[in-house]
Amino acid sequence: MRLDVIVRVTTKFFLPFMLLFALYVQLHGDFGPGGGFQAGVITAATVILYAIIFGLAPTMRLVPPIVVESMVPLGVLIFLGVGVAGFVTGDNYLNYSHLAHDQVHGQELGVMLVEAGVLVTVCGTMIAIFYTFADRGRS
Amino acid sequence: MIEHHLPALLVVVPLVAAVVTALIRHGIAAYVTTLVASWTLPVMALMLLGQVLEAGEVSYALGGWAPPVGIEYRVDGANAPLLVLVATMAALVATYAPRSVASEINIGRRGWFYTMFLLCVAGLLGIAITADAFNAFVFLEISSLATYVLIALGRDRRALLAAYQYLILGTIGATLYVVGVGLIFVMTGSLNMGDVAARLTGIENTRPIFAALAFITVGISLKLALFPLHVWLPNAYAFAPSMATAFLASTATKVAVYLLLRFLFSLFGTDFVFVQHPITPILLALSLAAMFAASFVAVFQDDIKRMLAYSSVAQIGYITLGVALATQTGLTGAMVHVLNHALIKGALFLAVGCIVYRTGVFRIDQLAGIGRTMPVTMAAFVIAGLGLIGVPGTVGFVSKWYLVAAALEEGWWWLALAIVASSLIAVVYVGRIVEIAWFREPSSRVRAGKRLPIEMIAVTWVMAGATIYFGLDAEFTAGLAGRAADTLLAGLAGPG
Amino acid sequence: MVLLTLMAAVTVGIIRVRNLFAVVVLSSIYSFLMASVMIVLDAVDVAMTEASVGAGISTVLMLGTLYLTKTSETVPVHTPALPLFVALGTGVALVYGTFGLPPFGAADTPLHTHVGASYLANSVAETGIPNIVTSVLASYRGYDTLGETTVIFTAGIGVLLLLKRLARASRNG
C-alpha cells in the first residue's frame, strides 16, 4: 500500500470528523434526519476507508475482527433487552413508557437505547463483511 | 402474567437464543442453548392453542401501541395449529440434530449453524403469528436469509448453486409481495390485516386492489413452490444438510401456504377472490398439474432426497387443490394436509438423514439391501411412505378423505378420481424404494458405517408413529383444521 | 423529473454494458439519483440511507466481489423472449394497477388520513420526538426495526459462515 502522502494525510485529517458526524447523526436522529442505521453505516465507512488507505492488517489490529464479530449479535441483544425491560415494568414487549419516571422520557430513553442497538449491529456487520471479503482476497 | 406475553415470547425466545449462540460460538454450548430454547417453544405454542380454544383469539399489541398504529400479534383458530406444528418440529429436529450436524458441518461452523437454524425458526413463527402485512415481510426475509445459508452449508458444492437460485427466486417473490402490500397500503392507509380487511369493503373492485391480489398471490406462490414456480425446491432440498431439509420440508412451505390463505380468505375475502374472479380454475389446473407432473418426475429421480422433494411439490398440489375449492370441507382438507404432510415429510427426511449419516449414500440404486442392514430406520421410512400414498390408517388417508369429500360435494367426481389416480403414482415411487431396500442383496456400501445414534432413530420413530396415531385418531387434527377453515372463511372484516 | 429521466437512462446503460465494473459504477450513480429523487419526495431519512447504502456499501461489496471473481460478462446464448414476456407481464399488471391509484401529491388519500395522521398528531405528545420517522421507526413500529436489525444480523453471520476462513481443518467438499 504505497499511496500518495497527500491521500494519507487528508484521510487522517478527515477520519475524526467522519466519526464526529456519525455521532451527530446518531444523537440528532430525534430532531433531524438520521438514526442508528445511518450512523452505523458512516462509522463502518470510516473504518473501511482507513483499511483501504492504510491496509487491512493495521486496521485489524486497531479494530480486531473478534470485537467486530461480537458487535453483530450484541446490538440485537441490546434491542431484545430493551424489549424485555418492557415486561419487567409491567407492559407489553417493546413498550418503553415506564422505563423512566414519565411516559415521554421513557419513550425517549427507549428510542435512544434501541437506536444504539441498531448502531452496534449495523456497524459490526458492515465491518465484519468487509473484513471477510478483503481477507478472502489476500490469499 | 407470563400467559399474557406468550405471543411475543414465542418469537423472542428463539431470537434471544440465536443471539446467544452467535456470541458463544462454541459448537456444543450452542447446541445446548438451541435444544433448551427449542423445547420451550412447543410448550408455549400449546399453551397459546389452549388459550385460543378457550377464548377464540388472542391479540397482543407490541410496544403497547394499539393496532393499527402499532404492530399486532394475533393468534386465532387458523394459525394456532400452525404455530404448534412449527414449534414442535423445531424441538424434534433440534433433538435429532447434534450428531447428524457433526457429521455434515465443519466444527468451526457448527455454533453459527445453530444460530441460523434458530433464526429460521424465529422467522417462520414470526410470519405465522403476525397480523401486520409488512411485519410478515420482515420475518419472511429473516427466515429466507437463514434458509439460504442453511442450504449453502450442504456438503455438495452444488448446494451453493441451489442456495443462489433460491436466493434469486425467493427475493423476487418477496419483492412482488411487497409491491402487492404497497398497493393495498396506498389504497387503505393501513397495514394491519384486520384493519385492511375492514377498510377494503367498498373499494374491492378498484384496479389497484386486483393488481395487489395478483402480486401477492404470485409472490407467495414462489415461496410455497406452487407448480410452475417450484424450480428452486428440488435442488434446495436435495443439497441442504439433512437436518435442515427435514425442518424446511415440514415447515417452510406450510407457513407460506398459511400466509397465502390469510390473504386470500381473511384479507381479500372469499367472495372477492373466489366468486368474482377466476381463481378457482387457475389454481385447480395448477394443482392438478403439480400432482401429476411432479409425482411423475419423482418416479425417475436417482437421488432419494430429490425424489422426496418432487413428491413435496406434488403434495403442495393437494393442499392448493383444497384451497381452490374454497369450501369448508376443501379448506379443512387443505389445512389437515398441511399438518399431515409436515409429519410425513418430516419422518421421511429424518429417515433419509439416518441413512446418510450411517452410509453416506444418496443415490437410490446404491441403497440396495438397506432394509436388511437398517431395518428399524427403513420401517419408519415405509410407514411414512404409506402415509404419502394415503393408505387407510395413516394420516395421508385422512387428508385425502377430506379432499375427495370436498370434490364430491361440488359434484366433481372426475376430480375425486384424479386425487385417487395421482396417489397411485406415489405407490410407484415409494414402492421402488421398498423393492430396492428389501428385495436386493445388500451392497458393501450399505453394510459398512457408523452406529446410528439413539436420538436420531427415536425422533424418526416419534414422527413415523405420529403419522399412524393421527391417522387412526383423526379427531384432534381434523378438529383443528376444521376450526381453522371456519376462522379463515369467516374473514377478518367481520366482528372481532 | 429530470432525475427520473436520468435514472431511466442509467438503467438502459446497466442492461447494455457488459463490463461489470461499469455496471457497478452505473448502479452507484443510479443510487445517488434515487437518493436525490427521495429528497424531492420529502423522504430525507430514506435518502440518507439510500445514499450511504446503495452508493456506498453496496458498491464496496460489489467491487470486492469483482476483485475476487471476474469483471466481464459473456454473451448470453438464450433468446430473451421468455424473460421479456415475464418482465412485460409484470409491467402490464402494474400499469393496470397504478391507474386506479389516488393522484400524486394529494393530501386527502387514505395514506394521509388514516394511520399516518395519528402519528403526526400524537408523536410529540406521546414520545417527545419531533422527527416522526424516528418515532415510528423506533417506537410505534419498533418491532419491525427489531426484525430489520435481525435481518442484518442474519446476513452478517451468514456471510461470515460462508466466507470466513477456518483457523484449522479445511472444509471438505
Place this chain on the structure above:
Amino acid sequence: MSQVAELLPLYNYWITIFLMISGLYIVVARGNMVKKLVGLSLFQTSVYLLYLSPGKILGGTPPIIAEGFEVYSAPLPHVLILTAIVVGVATLALGLALIVRINEAFGTIEEDELFDRDDDDA
C-alpha cells in the same frame, strides 16, 4: 409549474414501472450472477418509489415537526422503505458471498457454463 404538476403523477409511476421491468428483465435474462444481483437490486429499488410517491403532498415538508409548517408528507412509507433498503442490502451481501464461493468451487459465475458442468457431474 402547474402543467408539470399535472404530468408528474403519471410520469412518476411510468418510470417506476420501467425500472421494475428492467430490473426483472436483467434478473431473468442475464446469465452472469453479479449482473443478476444488480438487476435484483434495481427491481427492489423501484419498489421504493412505488411506496414513496403516494406519500408526498405537494407543498408539504419532510415529516419533522417544527414551527411554521403545517403540511407534512406521510412518515409511514419512509419507515417501511428504510426497512426495505436494509433488507435489500442484506440480501445483496449474502448473494455476493455466495457468488464468491461459487466462483471458488466452480471457477465461473456464468450460469450457462455452470449448468453445462452440472450435467457432467451427474
